[in-house]
Amino acid sequence: MMTKQAFMDAYEEAISTYPWTADEAKRTRFLASVRATLAGATTWNFNGPSTTAAWQWIGGKGKPTLKALRALPEF
Secondary structure, three states: OOHHHHHHHHHHHOOOOOOOOHHHHHHHHHHHHHHHHHHHOOOOOOOOOHHHHHHHHHOOOOOOOOOOOOOOOOO
C-alpha cells in the first residue's frame, strides 16, 4: 500500500547501507527531517537514489516528485 508510513519504512531500509546511519542520533534527526518535509516543510532533499528505490518498493513508478510524496495518505 502506498502510504507515507510505507514510504518511510522502505526509505529507512534503503538508506540502511550508508555508514552514517549507524549513528542513531544522526539517523533519527535525518528521518525527522524527511517526515517534516513530507508534512510540508522543506528540510530534506528528496532527489536521490534511495528515495527512488523506496518509492518503487511501495509501488510508485519512475522517480517521485515532492508533490506525489506529500500526496500519499498519512502515516
